[in-house]
Amino acid sequence: MGTMNDPGLHAEADAVLAELVGAPGGAARLREDQWQAVAALVKERRRALVVQRTGWGKSAVYFVATALLRRRGAGPTVIVSPLLALMRNQVESAARAGIRARTINSANPEEWQDIHAEVERGETDVLLVSPERLNSVDFRDHMLPKIAASTGLLVVDEAHCISDWGHDFRPDYRRLRSMLAELPPGVPVLATTATANARVTADVAEQLGTGAGEALVLRGPLERESLRLGVVRLPDAAHRLAWVAEHLDELPGSGIIYALTVAAAEEAAAYLRQRGFTVASYTGRTENADRLQAETDLQENRVKALVATSALGMGFDKPDLGFVVHLGSPSSPIAYYQQVGRAGRGVAHADVVLLPGREDEAIWRYFADSAFPPEEQVRRTLAALAEAGRPLSAPALEAAVDLRRTRLEMMLKVLDVDGAVRRVKGGWESTGRPWEYDAERYAWVARQRKAEQEAMREYARTTGCRMEFLRRQLDDEGAAPCGRCDNCAGGWLDASVSAEALTGAVKELERPGVDVEPRRMWPTGMAALGIDLKGRIPAKEQAAAGRALGRLSDIGWGNRLRPLLADGAPDGPVPDDVLRAAVTVLADWARSPGGWAPDVPDAGPRPVGVVAVPSATRPQLVGSLAQGIASVGRLPFLGTLAYTGAHAARRSNSAQRLAALSAAFAVPPEMADALASSPGPVLLVDDYTDSGWTLAVAARLLRLAGSEGVLPLVLAAAA
Incomplete structure (x- = not known):
């Protein structure tokens, strides 16, 4: 040239x-x-x-x-x-x-x-x-x-x-x-x-x-001569946390510990701090000022590690980063290579460790909601914009299209670049231009995602060179055995954990209890669905802040609850360990600020009864949970809300979910009589909360029937 x-x-x-x-x-x-x-x-x-x-x-x-x-x-x-x-x-x-x-x-x-x-x-x-x-x-x-x-x-x-x-x-x-x-x-x-x-x-x-x-x-070639790759297969999340605590001091310098979810990152950071390590969490929930401080602390080696989600992915520049550990496998070997590439940029040696978990694939499925929507939903969106004749916001479009907000907005951005819609002041409008649904391309992308997941499984179990495997995934023509990874040079990672570390990890993961924030605003556009609900939910119709045993996305109670609440899982009485954990959450809640235990300053009124949310798929689980809590707490079980037969898909957006739920429940006469005769709050028990609208609708009915407060208690929160 x-x-x-x-x-x-x-x-x-x-x-x-x-x-x-x-x-x-x-x-x-x-x-x-x-x-x-x-x-x-x-x-x-x-x-x-x-x-x-x-x-x-x-x-x-x-x-x-x-x-x-x-x-x-x-x-x-x-x-x-x-x-x-x-x-x-x-x-x-x-x-x-x-x-x-x-x-x-x-x-x-x-x-x-x-x-x-x-x-x-x-x-x-x-x-x-x-x-x-x-x-x-x-x-x-x-x-x-x-x-x-x-x-x-x-x-x-x-x-x-x-x-x-x-x-x-x-x-x-x-x-x-x-x-x-x-x-x-x-x-x-x-x-x-x-x-x-x-x-x-x-x-x-x-x-x-x-x-x-x-x-x-x-x-250029993608070989990283400084990286030493290894995989440690351990039986469960507690062993993986314990392994990190046991071996963190052996890893060179300071580094990053990646987790698949915000909940898992926060759990791991809390446990490592208890074990005396100087670490900070770094997730999508971390405030910007705290992120900046965490980055600076890692840059200046004031922390041993950041416990991070993919929020700390590309672009973090610390040449002497000494290690990257993954608590769980990312769903793509290309994404994995990108994350481990943070290490060893300016030092001769850096360690990379993958600790795959049995729950990884369940978490991949949970977050696999980014595929381009089916053609019917895209056409419905285009029709809604064309018929409106004016700009519609994403919240307003939710009343016409059964897509969650993030997926709807992703679709609209693609349609914008394709020329079918245009972003304007006030939302989105139709351009009237023809648009073709590229089904073949979208199907290929979906297949590619599945192929990437299979490749990540293969990376964890391969007996060949791990660096060569990753380079081949990136079509690196010069890929060859590295001579450094655990398969090339022999195992360099000790899989043992001490009883003390394991006990501490089990204790951290088995501690139940997360907050469940109530809904305070009705979705936009409900009038278009024939439902007269808008603006702020009146305080006298709201649920209070509630509690859940755990989040489905965490590696503690999430691992225990995911199989119990999975689609197609058999219904049955609540397991004893789950009931005991729910009682523990309830007791901690009662003793927390604003609780109702006698020794709590400015305690609120004690619940006067327990009400169950009706379940079409898990009536035994929810009913036995509510009755078990009532028995242990010596509270009257006031029964189950009546179910009218309306159905709402769990994954739909807020407007569609509320529309399906708005007439789904009723307060039976005998429950209404009990509420009128025993003023005070009630515990509202359900198995799961995702959007929060089931609890909001049920709480509104109970408040309108005379309950002075509604305290939601569920087994699992979505995230």
């Missing part, structure tokens, strides 16, 4: 790199592929896709290219990344090289106009934008056209997210397809990722090249 023989440009690029890494005047030099990418962007103004392992230095390519392009009069670089909160280190490095970066995200809308003015004045070199901003109406219609017209380089970070063939497809990224097509001629584009197999690489390269000629693809 001609650009490879430009010594002046090469020397200038190396000088910028030296400033980036904090060694001005030093001997820093771009790798061959880094230089090839920089040269293609700066001199040829091409579009390039860089697929290289984590830690290879993809950010160096776009910051060096930015500096060189800006010197040559180009506009600012626009970086689209889902990892803005995790790019602080790269931005600080850029500042060392005199590159000024600003960020546009949902947290700083008041700064957007000032930032845009800075861009127009040439004061900003890099503009970092989250993919979600691309679908914001104001940003898309007013700022994006100006930014696209003036940009000197477009960078698509984590570019595998563009492709719905990939393991981490994100609908917001589809907007980039339009942005790529609308860029002025000669604007270079760089797409980067560490996790793309051949199919995803080809798909992204094709999209990059749309209308701009063939994209340059630079794909």
